[in-house]
Each structure stands twice: as structure tokens, then as C-alpha cells.
Amino acid sequence: MKDITRAIVGALSEDGSAIAFHQDADGILAAYFACRLLPASGIPRLIPVETENFDLADLSAYLSGTSNLLMLDINISSVESGVATLAHSLTGSLIVIDDHDQRPTDLPSASILIDPRSLPTGQDRELFPPSLFLFSLLREQGITTASDTYLAAVAAFGEGVFDRFRDWFLTVDRTVLDSARSLGWSINGYSRSSPSSDSIRDVIATLLTRTADLLLPLAVEAIQDSRAIKEVQAADARVSAEVNRLSDTVLRQAPIQTKSGVTAIICRVQSNYRVANLVASNSRSRIVSGVVAVEQKGEKGTWVELRRTRDLVEPNLLDVLLRMPSAWFIARGGHPMACGATVKSEATDKFSSALVDALARI
Numbered sequence: 001m002k003d004i005t006r007a008i009v010g011a012l013s014e015d016g017s018a019i020a021f022h023q024d025a026d027g028i029l030a031a032y033f034a035c036r037l038l039p040a041s042g043i044p045r046l047i048p049v050e051t052e053n054f055d056l057a058d059l060s061a062y063l064s065g066t067s068n069l070l071m072l073d074i075n076i077s078s079v080e081s082g083v084a085t086l087a088h089s090l091t092g093s094l095i096v097i098d099d100h101d102q103r104p105t106d107l108p109s110a111s112i113l114i115d116p117r118s119l120p121t122g123q124d125r126e127l128f129p130p131s132l133f134l135f136s137l138l139r140e141q142g143i144t145t146a147s148d149t150y151l152a153a154v155a156a157f158g159e160g161v162f163d164r165f166r167d168w169f170l171t172v173d174r175t176v177l178d179s180a181r182s183l184g185w186s187i188n189g190y191s192r193s194s195p196s197s198d199s200i201r202d203v204i205a206t207l208l209t210r211t212a213d214l215l216l217p218l219a220v221e222a223i224q225d226s227r228a229i230k231e232v233q234a235a236d237a238r239v240s241a242e243v244n245r246l247s248d249t250v251l252r253q254a255p256i257q258t259k260s261g262v263t264a265i266i267c268r269v270q271s272n273y274r275v276a277n278l279v280a281s282n283s284r285s286r287i288v289s290g291v292v293a294v295e296q297k298g299e300k301g302t303w304v305e306l307r308r309t310r311d312l313v314e315p316n317l318l319d320v321l322l323r324m325p326s327a328w329f330i331a332r333g334g335h336p337m338a339c340g341a342t343v344k345s346e347a348t349d350k351f352s353s354a355l356v357d358a359l360a361r362i
């Protein structure tokens with residue numbers, strides 16, 4: 001573990017290095033914890049990546065000439081060739097922290113792929129998001145503050161894995177955890193058009209780019225009181241209400257007929273918030289045994305989120321996505337029990353009927 005910390009810190013301390021991270025709770029906070037491992041004077045360039053840009057084509061051009069790149073929570077199973085192109089465009093090496101099964105094959109030899117699940121701290125974990133892994137490296141250094149623990153809880157809630165990591169937060173006050181849940185949820189349920197999507201950028205600015213904040217660890221209260229955080233949390237009540245309302249709609253759908261008799265629900269929802277992921281997870285937690293698929297029309301395509309209840313070991317939902325033609329997708333990836341995709345608008349109908357067929361066979 002100390003070797004990994006040394007490799008990350010060493011790479012990021014070189015001139016011209018950068019961190020690219022998914023612009024959601026896990027990605028933002030993974031970048032935050034990576035920066036916390038560094039001396040405050042040496043924060044590298046920070047590049048938020050939206051889900052729609054997961055093909056990494058733009059990023060390769062933009063990053064050409066960058067020395068070392070740390071890539072966080074950018075699902076490399078969805079962008080296999082894009083990762084290789086990106087890695088080859090660097091003058092230094094690519095370090096990826098990712099807990100997905102698919103591994104790109106044609107990377108330059110200097111690349112480092114870290115799967116936290118394969119390390120001692122990750123043993124027996126099905127999921128180990130980069131944010132929580134980097135928090136564990138920080139904890140190993142013995143320099144975590146109450147704010148770090150609060151932000152790790154934000155990441156765990158935002159990523160939907162808090163229950164699996166509950167033992168990390170046993171000493172945290174109930175009201176602090178409530179606040180963390182609300183912030184994690186509101187970051188991941190961000191709106192496409194409301195002011196809160198600008199607030200997300202402010203949150204990133206607040207958490208990441210102010211060197212002084214990193215140097216002088218923020219008090220939990222200071223984070224909770226910051227204007228950007230308050231604005232994001234103000235969206236939380238609206239997002240939660242929307243998630244509950246849409247989950248009701250999902251659960252009212254008639255399940256499709258499956259070979260094994262397992263419940264499978266496919267539902268298309270509409271919202272001004274980007275909530276397909278939250279609606280899918282929420283509906284999944286409200287059915288006894290089965291599979292939920294939620295589709296939501298977005299600006300650049302249709303977001304699709306697939307979830308399986310914990311009692312089932314099949315179907316492998318990621319395989320369902322990966323068996324479909326790659327030409328249909330802007331991005332796709334995830335885990336066998338929880339995965340997602342952005343489907344090109346023109347391929348949405350073909351995708352939907354292929355999904356019905358695939359789920360009918362389970």
C-alpha cells in the first residue's frame with residue numbers, strides 16, 4: 001500500500017502531470033483524496049470528465065504533452081481503445097485506479113492499473129470505489145481529518161456503497177452522516193439545467209483547487225456552510241422527491257415475462273434531473289428479487305441503468321450490455337450487478353428491444 005502511495009505521489013509531483021476524474025461524487029472525491037496525499041504546493045492540473053465524454057477522444061487531444069496522468073473513476077471497461085489512445089498521447093505514464101473487471105490490453109508498458117479489490121484492504125469486496133481507496137491510503141498515512149472522513153462518507157453515499165463500508169464510519173456522528181448522505185445524493189443527482197450544475201463546479205473548486213484549503217484542513221462545519229455546498233444540498237429535497245416519485249412509476253410497471261420467472265422491470269422515465277442511476281438503485285432496493293432497467297432521455301443520448309437485487313447471482317448485467325453492438329453506445333460499463341450506459345439517440349429503440357429480448361431469456 002505504501003508503494004502505491006509512493007508511485008502516485010511520485011508521478012503527480014512531476015511537472016505537467018494531471019488528474020482526470022469523473023464529475024460525480026466518487027470521481028470528485030477521489031481527486032480530492034489524491035490531492036490530499038500531495039504536498040499542498042504541488043496540486044496538479046485537475047480535469048473533470050462528464051459521463052458523455054467517456055470515449056476520451058477529446059481528452060487525448062487535450063492532454064497531449066501531459067507527463068503523467070492519474071485517471072479516477074473513469075470507467076475503463078467502457079472505453080477500452082480510448083484508454084490506449086490516451087495513454088499513448090502522454091509523455092509520461094498513465095495510472096488508472098478502477099474497480100471494474102475489464103482490462104484494456106494495448107496500453108504502453110509504463111501504465112499502471114490499480115484494482116483496489118486485488119489489494120489487502122480490498123479483499124472480499126465486490127466494489128471498491130477509487131475515492132474510498134484513496135481515502136484508505138490517506139488513512140494509512142495517519143493524516144486524515146474529520147473533514148476527510150465526512151467527505152469519504154459523502155463519496156460512499158453518492159456511490160451507493162455506504163452499507164458495505166459502514167464499519168469505516170462507526171465513530172461519525174449521526175447528524176454528520178445525514179449531511180453526508182444528503183450531499184452525496186445531491187452531487188450525483190445533479191440537474192442538467194438548474195443552477196446546481198454550476199454549483200457542482202463550485203464544489204469542485206471549493207474542495208480541490210484552493211490550495212489553502214488543502215493545506216489547512218477544512219472543518220466539517222466550514223464545508224457544510226460553504227455557499228456551493230448549500231446550493232447543492234438545496235437541490236437534494238427536490239432530487240429525493242423526484243427519485244421517489246419515479247421509483248413508484250417504475251414499480252407500477254408490469255414486469256416482462258422471463259424464462260426463469262424472475263421479476264424484470266424495464267421503465268423509461270422523464271425528469272429534468274439526471275436521476276436514472278438513483279431511480280434504478282432505489283427501485284431495486286424496493287423489490288424482493290429481480291432486475292430493474294431504467295432509461296432516461298438525456299441531451300446526448302439515452303441514459304440506461306441496470307440493477308440486480310443482491311440475492312441473485314445472475315444475470316450478469318454488464319455482459320448484457322457488452323454483448324450488444326458497440327456502435328449503439330456513447331459509453332457503457334459497470335459491474336455484473338449494477339451497470340449503465342449512454343446509448344446514442346438514434347440507437348435507443350434498437351437497444352430497448354434488444355434489452356427486452358435479453359431479459360426475457362433470463
Ligand SMILES: [Mn+2]
Pocket residue numbers: 022024025026027073
Ligand atoms: Mn462515477
